[in-house]
Amino acid sequence: MNVEVLVVGAGPAGLAVSACLKRVGQPHRLVDKAEVIASSWRNHYERLHLHTAKDWSALPGLPFPDDYPLYPSRAQVVAYLDRYAARMELEPHLGVEVTRATHDGSRWTIDTRAHGTYDARALIVASGYCALASRASWPGLETFPGPVVHASEYKNGRAFKGQRVLVVGSGNSGAEIAIDLWEHGAEVAMVFRGPVHVVPRDAFGIPAQRMTLLMSRLPTRVADRLSLPMRDLTIGDLSRFGIHRPPVGPLELLEKTGRVPLVDIGTVALVKQGAITVYPNIASIDAERVRFVDERAAPFDAIVLATGYRAALERWLVGAERVLDHRGLPRVHGAESAIPGLYFCGFRNPTTGALREIALEADRIGEAFARPRARRLGAALAHARGPSSRV
Numbered sequence: 015m016n017v018e019v020l021v022v023g024a025g026p027a028g029l030a031v032s033a034c035l036k037r038v039g040q041p042h043r044l045v046d047k048a049e050v051i052a053s054s055w056r057n058h059y060e061r062l063h064l065h066t067a068k069d070w071s072a073l074p075g076l077p078f079p080d081d082y083p084l085y086p087s088r089a090q091v092v093a094y095l096d097r098y099a100a101r102m103e104l105e106p107h108l109g110v111e112v113t114r115a116t117h118d119g120s121r122w123t124i125d126t127r128a129h130g131t132y133d134a135r136a137l138i139v140a141s142g143y144c145a146l147a148s149r150a151s152w153p154g155l156e157t158f159p160g161p162v163v164h165a166s167e168y169k170n171g172r173a174f175k176g177q178r179v180l181v182v183g184s185g186n187s188g189a190e191i192a193i194d195l196w197e198h199g200a201e202v203a204m205v206f207r208g209p210v211h212v213v214p215r216d217a218f219g220i221p222a223q224r225m226t227l228l229m230s231r232l233p234t235r236v237a238d239r240l241s242l243p244m245r246d247l248t249i250g251d252l253s254r255f256g257i258h259r260p261p262v263g264p265l266e267l268l269e270k271t272g273r274v275p276l277v278d279i280g281t282v283a284l285v286k287q288g289a290i291t292v293y294p295n296i297a298s299i300d301a302e303r304v305r306f307v308d309e310r311a312a313p314f315d316a317i318v319l320a321t322g323y324r325a326a327l328e329r330w331l332v333g334a335e336r337v338l339d340h341r342g343l344p345r346v347h348g349a350e351s352a353i354p355g356l357y358f359c360g361f362r363n364p365t366t367g368a369l370r371e372i373a374l375e376a377d378r379i380g381e382a383f384a385r386p387r388a389r390r391l392g393a394a395l396a397h398a399r400g401p402s403s404r405v
Contacts, residue, residue, distance in 0.1 A: 027360025238263025
């Protein structure tokens, strides 16, 4: 099947790109392997809320509803994305799984499972960085008698009431899942496998994202130095609780490793009051006891692995090594990559907000396709008019 442009992924990034392409009159087809749009958002744990404010998280052309709270819930984000697809009159083709994409120097050949092959001039990948769950392992994990679930499988803490649950991972998902477990009556502990920056979601009633946006134009190290007094004032030194700060600032760490700060929405308060116990990395697991690298050990009934995800683009994108970094993520975002006709959208998670970045990238991609269409239209009009007469 011949198409001008194929967009892979109908989550926030794919929907935004599709809307921007439609706005500039670029024919395209939007596909997703799931049977519904925004499948990742629909399947996230129930307690999830945006950690960025709705004012800076909307997709191009449609703000979040006025009656939504400042930090919309998972269900509200899903409802917004459904409304976005309807309002923008998008037509995603669902249940279409891409299995291989190759470029011959001028065109893309995209194979799918059970839906034939696409021949396209351009390929826009918007499948997201949560395609494949990353599952950590330790000696003896197979002997653990209780459930071991990844954050992608976790829905809520009801089944864990009264149980001793270890959450492995100090990212935003792990921190919120720990709160959810505590709220459902579990005895909660967290593993911080290494140093992590902790920042407040709000500082003195103002979204910390606003300050981040103001400082985003500054050099990284300057912005990090300016943010340090605020972190000291709002978060303080957490080392006595087992949470250690990295030697470099949060923005510098993000640039070097891709590790985002932990945006605190209440986890730190629970740690300080002793409701959540913090441990360092796991050394081994012996039956129901978990042993840590500081030689402590404790029994647990269940383990939740909040150990992240992989984009896993190399599984189907031929020549991925040319355009991906050592973490398997695109080197270029919102613009044409090193492979002609290949674009990526939605693979960044900056401190200014992932949804905000998606909107910016989608706009840039739309404009990139608008320019050559404008040139072709101008040439066609000039040809129709014929040679200009000279006076």
